[in-house]
Amino acid sequence: MGTCMQLNKIIGALALMGLAGAAAAQETVVKIGVSGPLSGAQAFAGKDNENGVRLAVEELNAKPITVGGKKVKFELMSEDDQADPKAGVGAAQKLVDSGVKYIVGPYNSGVTIPASRVYNDGGALVATVASNPKITEQGYKGLFRVNASDTQLGSKMALYAAKELKLKTVAVIDDRTAFGQGVAEEFKKQAKVSGLNVVGHEFTTDKAADFTSILTNLKAKKVEAIFLGGYAPQGAPMARQMKQLGLNAKLLGGDTICSAEMGKLGGDAVGDNVLCAQGGAILDKAAAGPAFKDRYKKRFNQDPDVYAASFYDGMMMYADAMKKANTIEAAKVGEEIAKGSYKGVAGTYAFDDKGNMKSSPVTIFTFKGGQPLPLTSY
Structure with a gap:
């Protein structure tokens, strides 16, 4: 009798294992790669972007989609590209070598330009917010810009x-x-067409903190506005x-200074004196914006920053x-x-x-109480 019961238990256990195996066979795992600055001065943006993708992945896994008769489980793989072109190429190679075919990012144009070749060669699709026009001039079929370009932001x-x-x-x-230079040139081009007098073009780096000599020079020229092609960690001290x-x-400035980080680092020096252009419509007025x-x-216990919604959408x-x-299959999904x-x-x-968006509205923001405040979209 005891042997019989043991046998039944073993048969039952084997049957359950078979069912578990069958369930596993009904599930497809798809890796999603995120590349962004997860350390350094721009980490506030990189983590916000990553969170946008994480929220989408968690929502999709909670209510799985079915593709080819199997439920899809998404796995997030993040790489810190440090907002650096060389590190970005390394991150891209690592993701491609891990079998990742779907990339959301990179954030920086300077990273996206060289990294996109690696993704293209690896047969991966890329959804990026990086705005330099050169990105989509490379002829990569699987690359999509999910944001306005410098041409739209600067102009x-x-x-x-x-x-x-x-x-x-x-x-x-x-x-x-690549971003700062691109967006500044587009601003300058449209400024001249619109009858503005551009009295100076100065240069700095994305690591600089002291702009006194540049600003003193521009003060002498009685400028009414300075357009910064750069990021919030430089915009705030400026x-x-x-x-x-x-x-x-x-x-x-462009989208990269349309951030709460600008208000946080700039304090009372950042208010209605600062204006910036960001791709996308006003989130509060978008149908799904407030719920997102x-x-x-x-x-995440914080408000979404500049591109969390775009990364979520990607x-x-x-x-x-x-x-x-x-x-x-990435190629067919890309088509x-x-x-x-x-x-x-x-x-x-x-x-x-x-791979550029056919229609990408741009919103102009200013700052109030340290937070970006949308003024108008067009």
Whole structure:
């Protein structure tokens, strides 16, 4: 009798193992790679972006999608590219070598330009917010820009300065990164077309902290605004030093200074004197915006920053295309994204033949109480 019971138990256990094996066979694991600055001065942005993807992955895993008759489980793999081109190429190689076919990021244009070749050679798809126009001129079929380009960010800021702020005399400072240089040139180009007088173009780096000599030079030229092609860790001390020097000019910039970090580092030197252009519509006015902000805050105990919603959308866009194509094969999913359209939180993602968004609104922000405050979208 005892032997019989033991036998039944063994048979039962084997049957359960078989069922578990069958369940595992019904699940497909898809690795999602995130590349961004997770350390250093720009870590606030990198972690915010990563959190956007993490939230999407957790929501998708809680209610799994089915592709090719199997439930899909997403696994997040993050690499710190340190906002550095060389580290970014290393991060890209590591992700590709790990079999990752879906990348959300990188954040920086200077990283994205060289890293995108590695991803392309590895057959991976890339959804990036990096804005330098050169990124989508490389001819990579699997690369999609889920944000406005420098052309839109820089030119819309120049249009706003001319038409709304009615400025006449401006100057440009760029940090010589691929992003800073690109967005500054686009601002300058549109500024001249709009009748603004560009009286200076100064240069710095993305590691600098003292801008006194540059600012003193521009103060002598009686500039009404300075456009910074650079990031918040430089923008905030620049705003402080402008105040200390009595340089009563607006500080303008692209999406990289549209961040709470700008207010945090700049203190009372950052207010309505700072304006910036960011890709996407005003989140609070977007249909799914407030609900996304609530879910993000509940999960991470902080408000989403500049591109959390875009990174979230990039992940959700991949999942949506997998469902539509009924495959997890990257090339076919890429074809689906290229021909289709996905309505996300921060915008509707439909792309031209280069991988740029067909329509990407730009929002102009200022600052109030240390936080970016949206003024208008166009």
